[in-house]
Amino acid sequence: MARIEDIPQPTRDAVLAVPCPSFETTPFVVGPPLAERRVAIVSSAALIRRGDMPFSFGSAECRFLPASTPVSDILVSHVSINFDRAGFQRDVNVVYPIERLRELAAEGVIGGVAETHYTVMGSTDPVGMVAAADQIAGQLRQERIDSILLSPV
């Protein structure tokens, strides 16, 4: 709902009033050409595998989502009721574009797709997610991933 005027009130004001973290540093990592990059997805949709416990409100945890997880077993457990679910109901790729990344890798547009992707509860203050960031970074290094697509809801 990117054009702010398209967001119905009072959600519009609430979205604009959401406290946004500010960061003291502005790190900027450069890397190899896109065709050599290995890419992972980080989704803020609190994705779970069917049968797993949903994320709890305020959770600062990160969960790993193996790329092999069938898309039919992926659910959204984000606590917010102020974003659309109808798109996800038709096509998981609008939130978790795993199939698009695989296509790009098969065509050589990107160097590869991670074996593991990551998901967090997007409504949680990222200041409390240092441990989650470390956990993600550790797995990214193991899989030699250099680039991340952040897909928020």
Add this chain to the structure above:
Amino acid sequence: MLEERGFATVALASVRAQAEKTRPPRALWTTSQMGRPLGEPNDPAFQRRVILAALALLDRTDGPVILADFTEDPPGWTDAPGWVPPVLPDGFAAELAAILPLWHQAQTRHGRTSVGLSFLAPEAWPGFTARFLAGELPVTAPFETAALSLRFVCDDIKALYGEAAQAVGAAPSARQVDAWFWRQTAAGRLLLALRDTAMASDNNALKTVGGRFFVPVPWLP
């Protein structure tokens, strides 16, 4: 935080004002609705244009903050004139029973269902929610509180109806699905009633969960 740890990141940004405040290293603002960062379901070509525009930012070196715009509106933004909402009997139990075949059709059409957070079969929902309306506080495994048990049933009700609304024919816009659910269905009225019950409850967890997570504010009476 991931950039600080040595990884190049690019974010899809649904709200430009938030990207301007947080100033991530690379962000692509899109006109997609919140909840659909890639834009358009079942439109791989559109999704590909979005993702390519985002990934292209990884090749740029003119940081430390790049905010680019992707201004092509997803086709599904506008209402579908050909979409016809399901016609259903009144009363939640009867309505749910009537909509279940459509939900099964939706699963065939889309190859999956997003229902499943509550660990409770749809057939149990009418009885379970009726107990709350009667003042009880039932708890269903694996949850430990009535508030969470009910919250996830409410999520599943909305998901099942959303999928059923998209089972056949033209794909409705998100607005059409919401307007139908909240203004025309017994399920929508049930969730409003459950919210009222939760708000009047002495159970603080239920009061909080019901007040915040059952009914989106734009659809409150």
